[in-house]
Amino acid sequence: MFNHLEINNKLERILINVERPGRYTGGExxxxxxxxxxxxxxxxxxxxxIYDIGLSNLGITVLYDLLNKRNDVWAQRAYLPWVDMEAAxxxxxIPLYALESKRPLSEFDIIGISLPYExxxxxxxxxxxxxxxxxxxxxxxxxxxxxxxxxHAAYNPEPMADFIxxxxxxxxxxxxxxxxxxxxxxxxxxxxxxxxxxxxxGIPGVYVPSLYQPVYLSDxxxxxxxxxxxxxxxxxxxxxxxxxxxxxxxxxxxxxxxxHNRVAVEIMRGCTRGCRFCHxxxxxxxxxxxxxxxxxxxxxxxxxxxxYEEIALLSLSSSDYTNILELVEKVSERFNSQHLKTSLPxxxxxxxxxxxxxxxRDSRSGGFTLAPEAASEKMRNIINKPIATQQLLETVRxxxxxxxxxxxxxxxxxxxxxxxxxxxxxADLCKAVLExxxxxxxxxxxxxxxVSTFVPKPHTPFQWVSGDTxxxxxxxxxxxxxxxxxxxxxxxxxxxxxxxxxAVLTRGDRRVGxxxxxAWKNGAKFDAWREFFNYDTWLAAFEHAGIDPAFYTHRQxxxxxxxxxxHIHIGVSKSFLLKDYQWSLQGKLRPDCRDHCYACGILSxxxxxxxxxxxxxxxxxxxx
Amino acid sequence: xxxxxxxxxKTEPMRYTGNLDINKVLERALRRADLPLAYSQGFHPQPxxxxxxxxxxxxxxxxxxxxxxxxxxxxxxxxNNRLQPALxxxxxxxxxxxxxxxxxxxxxxxxxxxxxxxxxxxxxxxxLSARIQNILSADTLPRERxxxxxDLRPLIENMVMLAPDExxxxxxxxxxxxxxxxxxxxxxxxxxxxxxPGAARLVRTRIxxxxxxxxxxxx
Numbered sequence: 001m002f003n004h005l006e007i008n009n010k011l012e013r014i015l016i017n018v019e020r021p022g023r024y025t026g027g028e029x030x031x032x033x034x035x036x037x038x039x040x041x042x043x044x045x046x047x048x049x050i051y052d053i054g055l056s057n058l059g060i061t062v063l064y065d066l067l068n069k070r071n072d073v074w075a076q077r078a079y080l081p082w083v084d085m086e087a088a089x090x091x092x093x094i095p096l097y098a099l100e101s102k103r104p105l106s107e108f109d110i111i112g113i114s115l116p117y118e119x120x121x122x123x124x125x126x127x128x129x130x131x132x133x134x135x136x137x138x139x140x141x142x143x144x145x146x147x148x149x150x151x152h153a154a155y156n157p158e159p160m161a162d163f164i165x166x167x168x169x170x171x172x173x174x175x176x177x178x179x180x181x182x183x184x185x186x187x188x189x190x191x192x193x194x195x196x197x198x199x200x201x202g203i204p205g206v207y208v209p210s211l212y213q214p215v216y217l218s219d220x221x222x223x224x225x226x227x228x229x230x231x232x233x234x235x236x237x238x239x240x241x242x243x244x245x246x247x248x249x250x251x252x253x254x255x256x257x258x259x260h261n262r263v264a265v266e267i268m269r270g271c272t273r274g275c276r277f278c279h280x281x282x283x284x285x286x287x288x289x290x291x292x293x294x295x296x297x298x299x300x301x302x303x304x305x306x307x308y309e310e311i312a313l314l315s316l317s318s319s320d321y322t323n324i325l326e327l328v329e330k331v332s333e334r335f336n337s338q339h340l341k342t343s344l345p346x347x348x349x350x351x352x353x354x355x356x357x358x359x360x361r362d363s364r365s366g367g368f369t370l371a372p373e374a375a376s377e378k379m380r381n382i383i384n385k386p387i388a389t390q391q392l393l394e395t396v397r398x399x400x401x402x403x404x405x406x407x408x409x410x411x412x413x414x415x416x417x418x419x420x421x422x423x424x425x426x427a428d429l430c431k432a433v434l435e436x437x438x439x440x441x442x443x444x445x446x447x448x449x450x451v452s453t454f455v456p457k458p459h460t461p462f463q464w465v466s467g468d469t470x471x472x473x474x475x476x477x478x479x480x481x482x483x484x485x486x487x488x489x490x491x492x493x494x495x496x497x498x499x500x501x502x503a504v505l506t507r508g509d510r511r512v513g514x515x516x517x518x519a520w521k522n523g524a525k526f527d528a529w530r531e532f533f534n535y536d537t538w539l540a541a542f543e544h545a546g547i548d549p550a551f552y553t554h555r556q557x558x559x560x561x562x563x564x565x566x567h568i569h570i571g572v573s574k575s576f577l578l579k580d581y582q583w584s585l586q587g588k589l590r591p592d593c594r595d596h597c598y599a600c601g602i603l604s605x606x607x608x609x610x611x612x613x614x615x616x617x618x619x620x621x622x623x624x
Numbered sequence: 625x626x627x628x629x630x631x632x633x634k635t636e637p638m639r640y641t642g643n644l645d646i647n648k649v650l651e652r653a654l655r656r657a658d659l660p661l662a663y664s665q666g667f668h669p670q671p672x673x674x675x676x677x678x679x680x681x682x683x684x685x686x687x688x689x690x691x692x693x694x695x696x697x698x699x700x701x702x703x704n705n706r707l708q709p710a711l712x713x714x715x716x717x718x719x720x721x722x723x724x725x726x727x728x729x730x731x732x733x734x735x736x737x738x739x740x741x742x743x744x745x746x747x748x749x750x751x752l753s754a755r756i757q758n759i760l761s762a763d764t765l766p767r768e769r770x771x772x773x774x775d776l777r778p779l780i781e782n783m784v785m786l787a788p789d790e791x792x793x794x795x796x797x798x799x800x801x802x803x804x805x806x807x808x809x810x811x812x813x814x815x816x817x818x819x820x821p822g823a824a825r826l827v828r829t830r831i832x833x834x835x836x837x838x839x840x841x842x843x
Binding site: 012013014015016017020021022024025027028029031253255256257261303304305306307308309339365 | 636637638639640641642644645648649651652653654655656663668669671681682710712713714744821822823825
């Protein structure tokens with residue numbers, strides 16, 4: 001194994017021969033450098049995708065900032081090298097290293113992997129392998145780093161349970177420091193690794209999979225996850241921060257062009273809309289907003305530290321931010337004159353959204369994006385995203401006539417109970433929208449329709465439903481392709497094979513881990529990339545692992561079925577999700593819970609936090 | 625509006641930042657410095673900045689030149705004071721001059737460029753010297769780049785051996801033509817010397833402008 005100086009020397013010969021070598025050098029503005037020897041604990045934060053995508057990841061940015069504020073911790077970064085660099089590293093036997101110090105990841109104390117989505121699973125294994133760290137948790141000992149993971153996909157940790165020592169469930173801001181503290185205490189005592197894992201399981205929000213034994217029924221379903229250690233909690237409840245801390249402002253500025261070059265400020269966390277397909281909407285409750293002054297000063301500070309030319313106000317639903325008009329007015333007042341472009345995602349389908357966008361500089365240069373998701377009233381009621389077609393048409397008419405030539409509409413096919421008539425309604429609606437554009441501005445009017453395919457997600461009201469089969473998806477997509485052929489109209493759809501893979505992994509159990517390992521062994525990586533995704537490799541891996549993908553994707557679950565993620569508690573109760581599912585079957589809407597509490601479980605789960613937090617910080621209404 | 629010429633070094637942390645990205649890096653430094661960049665007119669206004677001569681990826685430089693236009697009439701001292709603390713690792717500003725607004729674009733003033741090569745692999749000084757002499761004494765050096773045939777020899781203005789560096793690695797200097805339509809590439813010269821890419825460290829040490837006297841330090 002090479003040390004960091006040798007790695008640096010070897011890199012000089014390699015970098016000139018790989019694509020975009022600036023991905024692999026570190027040394028960017030605002031990178032944090034410390035003395036390796038003088039720092040007690042070394043944490044490598046890994047985003048298992050290429051630098052171009054990973055650098056701007058907000059989760060990593062937040063944790064990097066928080067950890068490096070501690071004098072006893074040095075948090076560094078690593079991303080997955082692109083295939084040319086991977087080959088060069090393997091050829092030269094250079095282990096994957098952290099960008100700041102060029103130290104191999106294997107020299108770190110803790111490796112924290114971000115897992116926001118399932119198609120990163122094989123990349124995570126590849127990353128461990130490139131770092132020359134044993135892939136299986138059970139093969140690692142005291143000489144290896146502790147490997148932890150978090151992120152949205154970790155709300156169902158089971159598919160990756162064999163590879164990750166401990167999962168941080170929920171929001172990472174506080175739990176990451178608890179983990180470091182427990183690690184430091186354990187290291188001080190020089191105890192065996194098993195003790196570390198047991199200690200970690202005592203931290204609220206930390207799930208240590210090796211302390212649980214899955215028990216299966218004869219039909220393959222889950223009987224239970226049996227704790228193997230008396231103190232291991234039967235259910236691990238996610239962590240939240242009671243109040244959003246001020247956002248990081250010393251953002252790392254890459255020296256090469258990446259996907260998102262911008263100051264991104266999370267203005268709000270969580271969503272009260274309750275769309276039944278939406279994983280983020282269920283797992284990120286309660287809704288917490290950052291005060292306007294905090295957002296503005298964070299933007300100001302960040303611009304001062306970065307010099308970026310773009311601002312993004314992030315949230316799951318911008319329109320729901322309490323004082324969105326005031327916020328956008330202030331942003332435009334302060335920053336429009338500085339040649340700064342501002343993006344405001346996830347706007348409601350109403351003319352007020354156009355007023356907001358008009359306040360932002362340059363906003364007409366991109367398209368205007370709306371996400372109706374469904375086109376028939378029946379489907380809108382099922383998914384709990386009501387919007388009157390009439391209102392949609394009025395809104396798009398106004399968008400076209402107020403200066404936008406392109407509208408982007410996002411839909412989803414494959415929701416439960418969907419028929420071909422409902423899919424036809426999507427085609428009809430697209431045509432009607434384009435027709436409005438024609439009437440308003442003639443041939444200049446363009447429509448981009450993005451139609452993705454629904455995947456039933458854990459911890460949502462649709463966790464019980466069967467997903468569409470590949471054949472059903474193809475028929476629906478064919479219909480759309482046939483219908484939506486017109487000048488000015490562009491249709492995008494998702495590859496049904498991607499959908500199938502995501503569907504197995506997202507509701508997978510611990511047995512699925514063998515298939516992830518097998519697929520990676522046979523070359524699967526960068527599964528989110530068209531040029532690398534190989535469905536046949538995955539099918540072979542499922543077969544080899546004795547897994548029937550249909551068991552996970554196309555099976556309607558019994559209402560009392562035990563799910564592989566039931567021992568993970570998101571704060572929203574399973575009984576609430578079940579009731580919401582039953583309402584969906586009746587086509588019954590669940591209104592926005594900002595106005596009325598439907599007792600999803602968040603307030604009772606986090607009663608203590610709620611009590612100690614100013615009332616206005618959470619957007620949950622007062623409950624009698 | 626004023627026009628300034630910034631002489632800067634591109635050092636190790638920016639070595640693998642390509643020319644387009646360096647433009648962005650400099651633009652952001654100027655923004656952080658709160659220097660009011662002038663923008664072009666039109667539908668997509670761009671900051672008015674020009675680099676003298678693109679530096680290939682993988683090279684560092686002690687002698688880069690950037691011209692840019694500022695909306696406000698600031699003193700060079702003030703500009704320097706604001707700019708210095710805003711620079712990212714890998715960019716070091718050596719000096720700032722004031723340039724007449726009417727002056728032609730800096731790209732059109734470039735005449736030649738000078739590079740120092742340090743060889744990472746061991747090679748006897750006599751051997752290297754002989755290879756260099758071979759090239760200098762040749763009448764023509766026919767080469768092909770991206771399917772186009774050309775003669776490298778007239779683009780090489782000079783090559784000189786330098787004293788080895790502190791690690792006893794051989795070094796030499798080359799001065800190459802850099803006029804429009806007649807630009808010698810350092811990596812092509814290395815190839816002509818039979819040195820593999822990645823086996824030599826290249827530093828640009830000078831950009832020669834045709835008319836350097838018109839750029840005067842502000843009194």
